[in-house]
Amino acid sequence: MAGGKAVAEEEKGLLHAYKPREGYATRLGGMVVLSAFVAFACYRWYYGWGAILDLIGRFFRPIGLGFLVDWVDTSPWYGEAIGLGGAILIGTVGFLVSYYYIYVKPRTAEFLIKTDGELRKVTWPKHEPWFKPDTEVWGATYVVLIVVLGLTLYIYGVDWVLQALARVMFYE
Numbered sequence: 677m678a679g680g681k682a683v684a685e686e687e688k689g690l691l692h693a694y695k696p697r698e699g700y701a702t703r704l705g706g707m708v709v710l711s712a713f714v715a716f717a718c719y720r721w722y723y724g725w726g727a728i729l730d731l732i733g734r735f736f737r738p739i740g741l742g743f744l745v746d747w748v749d750t751s752p753w754y755g756e757a758i759g760l761g762g763a764i765l766i767g768t769v770g771f772l773v774s775y776y777y778i779y780v781k782p783r784t785a786e787f788l789i790k791t792d793g794e795l796r797k798v799t800w801p802k803h804e805p806w807f808k809p810d811t812e813v814w815g816a817t818y819v820v821l822i823v824v825l826g827l828t829l830y831i832y833g834v835d836w837v838l839q840a841l842a843r844v845m846f847y848e
Contacts, residue, residue: 691772693779699789706778706788714770718763725759 733745748754777784 691775691780694782694785695789696779699785699792702788702792702795703778703785707774710774710778711771714767714774717770718767721766722759722763725762726755 729745729748733742736742736744748758778788779785
C-alpha cells in the first residue's frame with residue numbers, strides 16, 4: 677500500500693496545490709497582493725534597468741572594464757530587449773515563486789488555510805446603518821476629519837513658504 681501512495685504523490689506534479697479546495701479566500705488574496713508586487717518589480721525593471729547599468733558602469737569604467745557595459749549603447753535594440761526580457765523573466769519567476777509559497781509549500785499553505793478558517797469565525801458588521809449621526813462614533817469622525825484637514829492645510833502652507841524661500845535664496 678505504501679508504494680501505491682508514493683506513486684499517487686508523485687503523479688500530482690511539482691506545482692500541485694497543497695489541499696487545493698481549502699483556504700480559497702486568503703490564498704487568492706495573497707496571490708493578488710504578491711502579483712501586484714511582481715507587476716511593480718517588472719515595471720521598475722523595464723523602465724529603470726538603465727540606472728543599474730549606469731551604476732555598474734561607474735565602477736567598471738575607471739578600471740578599464742567599461743566594455744562590459746558599453747556594448748548596450750551600440751544599438752537601441754539591445755536596451756529594449758534587456759528591458760523587456762528582464763521584465764518577462766521577473767514576472768515569470770515572481771509568479772511561480774508566489775504560487776509555490778502560497779499554494780504548494782505545505783507550511784505556508786497550511787497557515788493560510790488556518791487563517792481562512794479563523795476569518796470565517798469573525799462576526800463581521802451588518803449592512804444596516806451602525807454609523808448613525810447621533811452616536812459618539814459620528815462626532816469622533818468629524819473631529820478626526822477636521823484635524824486631518826487642518827494639518828494638511830498647515831503642512832501645505834509651511835511647504836509652500838519653504839519652497840518660496842528656497843527659490844529666492846538659492847535659485848534666483
